[in-house]
Structure formats: structure tokens, C-alpha cells
Amino acid sequence: MAEMAIRALITGASSGIGESAARRLAREPGAELVLVARREERLRALAESLPCEATYVAADLTEPDAPERIRAHVSERFGGLTLLVNNAGAAWRGTFADGGYANVQRHIELNFSAVVRLTESLLPILRSSAPSAIVNVASTAGRVSRAGTGSYSASKFALIGWSDALYAEERPHGVHIGLVLPGFIATEGFPATELRERALTRWIVSTPERVAEAIVETGLRGKAERYVPRPYALAATARILMPGLVRRVLSGGSAAALTTSTAAESRD
Numbered sequence: 001m002a003e004m005a006i007r008a009l010i011t012g013a014s015s016g017i018g019e020s021a022a023r024r025l026a027r028e029p030g031a032e033l034v035l036v037a038r039r040e041e042r043l044r045a046l047a048e049s050l051p052c053e054a055t056y057v058a059a060d061l062t063e064p065d066a067p068e069r070i071r072a073h074v075s076e077r078f079g080g081l082t083l084l085v086n087n088a089g090a091a092w093r094g095t096f097a098d099g100g101y102a103n104v105q106r107h108i109e110l111n112f113s114a115v116v117r118l119t120e121s122l123l124p125i126l127r128s129s130a131p132s133a134i135v136n137v138a139s140t141a142g143r144v145s146r147a148g149t150g151s152y153s154a155s156k157f158a159l160i161g162w163s164d165a166l167y168a169e170e171r172p173h174g175v176h177i178g179l180v181l182p183g184f185i186a187t188e189g190f191p192a193t194e195l196r197e198r199a200l201t202r203w204i205v206s207t208p209e210r211v212a213e214a215i216v217e218t219g220l221r222g223k224a225e226r227y228v229p230r231p232y233a234l235a236a237t238a239r240i241l242m243p244g245l246v247r248r249v250l251s252g253g254s255a256a257a258l259t260t261s262t263a264a265e266s267r268d
């Protein structure tokens, strides 16, 4: 796939990881991009600034008609699609006792159901454009769950489980499924402010540009799974091999500090 001109659609392209992915993919030879998010002004400005063909669809991915609007745009514009980057997502902090089912539901709607619905509507185009790929941006929180981020983790665990099955199902059809699992990445939606302010924890916060490289590795170079930064894979491994230890650590003081300062931070 690396030699072919790419036709890619990136959700959540108006900021953070999605914007970095768009800037990175735009540098691929002959790239043509479709950018998706709600904030139209940002998408327009980004599309105009990219060194490649780029259009956009301003859409709330949780709206019932969003997948069809996007599919129609792709069909009209391209006829084909070689890469879908399912990146849009958010986290709203809160314990289950505080947020209840409503908070679980809003995470699932955006971080899981919206991904499934968009993929369903674009899969026929991806199959007919094969070799092609889908990259699902999950999270290390989809492997290890912490206090205060259970709803977010539930949505990302679901995304990972579904992606693993899809990988096997779509392999015979030439649609590669890549999974990207970021750890703490400083973005608008996930500022990781306290972690970045402390010398002791600053090193664990990475950049959207590094996640964009992982999206290229999984989406264009055939890699199945990438943690960003890579050592976060150790946390996922420890959760399986040493569950008791991980539970003790995550229920202790240091984990509580992390929980209040990071992954579940959000705009609202």
C-alpha cells in the first residue's frame, strides 16, 4: 500500500491526534484526504493549509444521519477509499456512582457505536478499494482500567474487542485493521496538565505527532497494533500476568493522583 496514492478519511481531525494524523498523511505522495469533526471552521482552515487535496464533512458522529452523509461525500468525491482512521473520541471524568449509566452511555455512543456505524457504511467502499485499511484509535485505557475512568475504559475495551474480530474477518477481503493504543498524549481534550507540570511524571506524556506516526505504521505499513509510547504495552501485559499487583497499584495513592489529573480530563 505504501506506494499507492492514499485516499484517507480521518475523524476527529479538528484537533489533537486527528489533526496531526491529517498533517502527517498529507505528506504521503498523492494523498487525498477527507476530514471529519463537528467544528467546521477548524476543518476548513486545516484543509486549506494542507499540501494535498483535502475536503471536509462537518458532522456530529453520534447523529443518526452522519454515516450516510459521510459515505455520500466519499462516493461523490473519490469513488474509492483506502484508509479510514476512526479517531474521534472523548472522555468525561467521573466515578460510576457519580456519572451512572448516562456517563457510560455517552462514552459508548461516541467512542464505540459511532465508530461501528461509520465503519459499517464505509466498509463496502474499503473492500472494493482493497488493499485498504481501517485504523481504530483506542487507548491504553482499553487494556487497563482505573478509578474515575471506567466509562471511558468500557468504550475502549469494546472498541478493541470488536477490532480484533474485524481484523480476522476482513483479512480475506484485503482490508487491514490496525489498532493504535495511546497512553497519555497532551491534546485539547486530554491536556494531562498535572502530569506535564511535575518533573517526576512529565516523561510519560507523549505527543500527537508520535501517535500520527503509529497511525501511518498501522494504516499504511500493515502493522496490527501499536502502543504510543511503546513501553505502555508493559502496563497491558502486567494487567494480564500480574493482575493482583496491578490492582494494588491502581488502588493506591499514586494511581489516585494519576486518575485525578489525566486521561479522563476533558473540555467539559
Ligand SMILES: NC(=O)c1ccc[n+]([C@@H]2O[C@H](COP(=O)([O-])OP(=O)(O)OC[C@H]3O[C@@H](n4cnc5c(N)ncnc54)[C@H](OP(=O)(O)O)[C@@H]3O)[C@@H](O)[C@H]2O)c1
Residues within 6 Å of the ligand: 011, 012, 013, 014, 015, 016, 017, 018, 036, 037, 038, 039, 040, 059, 060, 061, 062, 087, 088, 089, 090, 091, 110, 137, 138, 139, 140, 141, 181, 182, 183, 184, 185, 186, 187, 188, 189, 190, 263
Ligand atoms: N490524548 C490522549 O491522552 C489519548 C489517550 C488515549 C486515547 N486517546 C484517543 O485519541 C482520540 C483523539 O483524542 P485527542 O487526544 O486528539 O483529543 P481531542 O484533541 O479532544 O480530539 C478529539 C477529536 O474528536 C472530535 N469529536 C469529538 N466528539 C465528536 C463528535 N460527536 N462528532 C465528531 N467528532 C467529534 C473533536 O472534534 P470536534 O470537537 O470539532 O467535533 C476532535 O477533533 C480519541 O479517540 C481518544 O479517546 C487519546
